[in-house]
Amino acid sequence: MPRRDLRRADQLRPVRIERGYQRYPAGSALIEMGHTRVVCAATVEERVPFFLKGSGTGWVTAEYSMLPGAGSERTAREAMRGHQTGRTQEIQRLIGRALRTVVDMKALGERTIHIDCDVLQADGGTRTASITGAFVALVEACATFYTRRGIFPVRDYVAAVSVGISTEDIPLLDLCYEEDSSAMVDMNIVMTGSGALVEVQGTGEGRAFSRAEMNALMDLGGLGIRELIDAQKIALGDTLAWMPGREG
Structure with a gap:
């Protein structure tokens, strides 16, 4: 059975990443993967959490949210509910972990980089798109304080993608929402440019x-x-x- 958008099983949706999408953050990017669109912003703060004060090391943390009109039905802002859902907390922790894997915290110095990922439109793969776009914003932000002959804080590339097995038992790359919601097996993979695995989230949904x-x-x-x-x-x-990976 052909995919809804006639892609091959091993084909990504059309990908577009626009760097410098927002004016004020130190780094920002709009990533589009098919109909999924996420704005990622990186803000540099010249201080660290209390548990890192005086350590000479920095920190990278992330927040994730979906706009009320991002999906087919309006969802209330989590601020109005008074709490974040478990899904939101899980995703923003994943984004933070993925980015910290490729950051040299000593080279970062006592700075915190806040990554904000806001989903404008959701059609599957919002967490993986957030990681991929956030990396671009992170590099752009680090370039604002990097001094030549030093160590660039970002050591390697990192990106993420979804895969799954369809109801016809066909392995598929980069699932849209329709494919994801009916998949027998659903998996998110985060990997560095050197091929090292950061995280694998795999579930047998239907079998x-x-x-x-x-x-x-x-x-x-x-x-x-x-x-x-x-x-x-x-x-x-x-x-x-x-x-990324530059020393000196």
């Missing part, structure tokens, strides 16, 4: 899955992440794409 199927999904995710990292490099351009 259990085999080790061979898991390996096939991992290979598919790796393929997609390499393409997403290429998109990140294009967004960062000649001035910033070379900076």
Whole structure:
């Protein structure tokens, strides 16, 4: 059965990352993956949480939210409810963990980088799009205080993508909402540019899955992440794409 948008099973949705999307944050990016759109902003604060004061190391933290009109039905702002949902807390912790994996906290110094990911429109893969777009905003923010001959705080690229197994038992890359909601197996993969795994979130939604199927999904995710990292490099351009991993 063909995919709704006629993509191949191993094909990403159209990806566009626009760097410098917002005027005021130190770094920002709009990422579009199909109909999913997320604004990611990075703000630099010249202080750290109390548990890091005097340590000479920095911190990266993230917040995630969906606008009320991001989905097919309006959802109330969480501020109006008086609390965040478990899903929101899980996603923003994932974004923070993913980014911290590729940051040298000593090179960051006693600074905190706040990453805000706001979903403008949701059609599946909002958490993975947030990680991929947030990385671009993070690099842009770090460039504002980096001094040459020093160590650039971001050591490697990182991106994320969803994969899954359809009701026809076909492994699929980059699921839209319709595919995600009916998938037999659903998985999110976060990976660095060097190919190291940061996180794998996999669930048998409709049935259990085999080790061979898991390996096939991992290979598919790796393929997609390499393409997403290429998109990140294009967004960062000649001035910033070379900076992650730079020493001196």
